[in-house]
Amino acid sequence: MSTSIKFKLSFMMFLEFFIWGAWFVTLGRFLPVNLNANDFEIANVFSTQSWGAIIAPFIIGMIADRFFNAERILAVLHLMGAVLMYLMYQATDISAFFPYVLAYMILFMPTLALVNSVSFRQMKNPEKEFSKIRIWGTIGWIIAGLSISFLFAWDSNEGVANGLLKNTFLMASLGSLVLGLFSFTLPKTPPTKIDSSEKPSFASIIGLDAIKLLKDRNFLVFFVSSILICIPLAFYYQNANNFLGEVGMENVTGFMTIGQISEALCLLLLPVFFTRFGFKNTILIGMLAWSIRYLLFAYGDAGSATYMLLIGIALHGICYDFFFVSGQIYTDSKAGVKYKSAAQGLITLATYGVGQLIGFWVAGYVGTLYGNIKATDIGMFWQNVWLVPAAIAFVVFILFLIFFKDEKVENKTENI
Template identity: 75%
Template sequence: MNSILKTKLSFMMFLEFFIWGAWFVTLGTYLSTLNATGLQTASVFSTQSWGAIIAPFIIGMIADRYFNAERILGVLHLVGAFLMYQLYQSDSIDSFYPYVLGYMILFMPTLSLVNSVSFRQMKNPEKEFSLIRIFGTIGWIVAGLSISYVFKWDSEAAIGQGMLRNTFLVASIASLVLGVFSFALPKTPPVTVNTNEKKTISQMLGLDAISLLKDRNFLVFVVSSVLICIPLAFYYQYANQFLTEVGMENSTGKMTIGQISEALCLLLLPVFFTRFGFKNTILLGMFCWALRYLLFAFGDAGEMTFMLLFGIALHGICYDFFFVSGQIYTDSKAGVQNKSAAQGLITLATYGVGQLIGFWVAGYVSDMYADIKGESIAQFWNQLWIVPAIIAGVVMLLFMIFFKNEKVSNVE
């Protein structure tokens, strides 16, 4: 791959995840300024799950059959720029929700499209893709650092002045740039030029891999994946708001420690996977989910700040050791014909069903403890974080009991 092409793909990845990180991390905090209830907050975050569920239809019915991937990417981001600007102008949860729903339905397919554009230009994706994808992580980190240390929009004073809404304006501008830039990306025509070759709904959603659930271990893994996404949703929905309300300065910037940890743990994963096996790798990921929420429950922004920072830093193990190793395991269990369908099934189960349930559970728990918040913010967050810690612990025990140890042939 020549340097110009590498630069284009890297810039595409940088903007893709800069856009997402520029507004999604602080979304929970922003919704609190709109006086959103727990369930209203859950409905907003659930738009990500609805987008993940609908995305295969957009990719399968349009992108894979009719138009170049880079053109669809450009159009989706141009429309997304308009919707993001409408979010910037919204001043109530009622006006905010329709725009964020529309935006996430359009944005989630772009995550697959940027991968498609990248893979189609590579002769050796196994070696080349990670060097391109790392710029996405850098984009997310730059967004968080900019919010905290450049613009300082997540400070208590700035939030009180309504400055946090500027995150949507930045995301809108970046989306506009990526939308225009996409048309300069390499041409990526549909793989299937015969439009009579129609994908079925089951193929789009990865349901062709449903037969894999006859394997007890794979069934246990899929159920565990859905359940572990419930505590995961608590982190996405409330971590930034929690850190801000307990008084941590530059909370958004400090949350980028999680992305740095994620990048480092990707390097450690193959070693741990090979030495300790799939089951132990997954169990460590689950254990760290429970541990991070206990650290959040009993830490504070004073003498116990190290507990909060350590909880953030655990993100790499929490995410990589469960989700990435799970993708490797899924690939090993699926036959040649079902590899894509199996990955689609896991994506639907986690980002679709699992997180959809998780966001609503998190919203319900928040409303359940709402009265405590009026008396003690610290006590409110302590009670809230105990819930996902318990859920993660229970899922870990169930997986430990019901999943029988096995070797993953393509890794070990």
């Protein structure tokens, strides 16, 4: 891979996750403070991420695999996203905000699969090359979080009181505009050539070819595990920022970037773990880390046990990279040349779609279940909340350990 292509793919990843990190981390705090949203409305907004992941990936996967260049689709989606982000910035109530965030998520979630597809198509050895590109996405998320807390102070008590959190949407809009324009310069990623003698099935016409991968028992186990492990992941997205603030931590958004710094370091370690321990053991380490992290959250506090909270945040690198990035590489290896975009869309459906949708509902239910404790003992409330995802993650760990048969991951590459 040439230096020019490496730069373009790295900058693409940087902007992709800078955009996401610029507004999504503080969303749980923005909605009740700026838009006076109630718990039901907040849950609906968070679930738009999952609905976007469920509705869009197969359609985009079909188009990218069969009709249009993936980088051009990426450009159009981000340009449209820039407009929607600006409309979210201008929204003054939840009824105006919700349609924009729903439309945005339907457009944004497929781009997570598309940036992977554009990257993988340029690689001969994704197991070793992808982490060096993907790490720039993590850096983008870190820069967004540090800017919000320490450069602009939008999430400080004074900033929140003055309504400055809305500026995160403007920052994301500008980032989306830049990535939309830049995507036209990315390496050409054309549809895969298909033998004209092949008669397309109904599944291929609507882009569901990747479902065939579920006939492979190991991939089915991985697919189901991906759905289940995203239930505890949803607890983190929905509750972590609010939890850390309520137990007394200052500059929460900035400190939460410790998780992304950890993610960057773990991305560099990922090829070593792949080589030395194999795919299955790497995944299992990631699953176990989820359970440990939530136990630390359950029993930590912002006083003498602050270190437990910080370790829990820092475990994000192992939690995310060792499961999700490894899973992206595994999915790419299973898909073969024809259906790479559709396969990445499939795993996006399992994780950000079905898994997190269930997770947001479960997290909301658990919060309601223990809601009577919150008014009298905030520490006990959060302890009860975090023990639930800790238990779920450990159960998924045991199931994957038993049912997934270890196998060597080999990627099938294509000369462009």
